[in-house]
Amino acid sequence: MIITPKIRGFICTTTHPTGCEANVAEQIAYTKAQGKVTNGPKRVLVIGSSSGYGLSSRIAAAFGSDAATIGVFFEKPANEKKTGTAGWYNAAAFEKFAHEAGLYAKSINGDAFSNEARDKVIELIKADLGTIDMVVYSLASPVRKLPTTGEVVRSSLKPIGEPYRSTAIDTNKDVIIEASIEPATEQEVADTITVMGGEDWELWINALNDAGVLTPNCKTVAYSYIGTDITWPIYWHGALGKAKEDLDRAAQALNAKLQAGGGSANVAVLKSVVTQASSAIPVMPLYLAMVFKIMRAQGLHEGCMQQIDRMFRTQLFQDDGAAPTLDDQNRLRLDDWELRESVQQACRELWPQVTTENLFDVTDYQLYKDEFLKLFGFGLEGVDYAADVSPLVEFSPIEL
């Protein structure tokens, strides 16, 4: 079939297998071009490994430091008539390239919040790898089915206390609108913490630790976002921020446990990028369009792959074995460039000036749109989008 993008709100319902593969290849090429991560991890588990920051983490581990990787994700395969999810094609491409490079790579497709996923991963590590020396926790999900009761809990992208009003982009119509979001109820905040807080990361690390499959010096990182006053009302001071605060709590608890053997647990605060998760957050597309323009002008622009590669090389696995630079909450701060006053001040000045008429001129909204389409495999250089392509790709992850 000829596959073209079909956008509905903040999702594209079609995906391009060749384009997704090209996207993965591009990230692999970036990491390889930086040379080997000399002190890198050797056996790595990535939870949420099929897109965004988790995919880049798996690529950095495999192609930066020749690591064997196990990836966990929740994606839909294609059938004859319908394309699979982008994450399905990304994971398929990753495995293909990893196997071609002679690297161990196995994947599990299913609900990472379930005890079955943990059991399956432990079984796989015991059978194939013995132990692992790094665990990346990179889930972004609007729902979590509790492993204890089976109850399905939903997270909210809402402020706390009062309604949040701001200019935003209607990404369907490419126009500036006034967005207004009602505050989350106490229950919604609690539920958001249940879904996106630290509990599940703790369940994972404790299960792996109890099963004896972590090396004593195993490092685990979970990803977070803080942002600045510009996005605080909707993010850090909103329901999601409370969940990320809970991730900080979990990091302290896990770090205390892993430290004894020389291991560590840290939250890594990352920069804003275009992913399926971030494009669903109100106001984010406008902020991203502005901050991209400003960071590019200052030579500071990074995507997922550049961020994670920098985290591996300059923080977690430095050539001289030096310890990472942590903030007062024990967090790695890869958002340092984005938070520079020069960047944020320029954003604050630009924000009130943006109108529907000048949106494409004064911001990088076109780049935002291009990056969004790229998530689904569209707009990649060298891909013939007029060619007939089968939605089916060769890929058989372990299904839960």
Ligand SMILES: NC(=O)c1ccc[n+]([C@@H]2O[C@H](COP(=O)([O-])OP(=O)(O)OC[C@H]3O[C@@H](n4cnc5c(N)ncnc54)[C@H](O)[C@@H]3O)[C@@H](O)[C@H]2O)c1
């Ligand atoms: N996107 C940003 O701008 C940004 C910035 C800083 C931090 N982060 C953080 O990075 C982390 C990853 O976010 P992302 O933006 O890369 O998201 P993403 O949507 O690109 O990827 C999410 C991953 O989680 C997996 N997943 C979701 N639900 C699952 C489930 N139930 N079981 C198994 N796998 C599941 C998906 O398959 C996918 O691999 C999140 O913690 C997010 O808060 C994102």
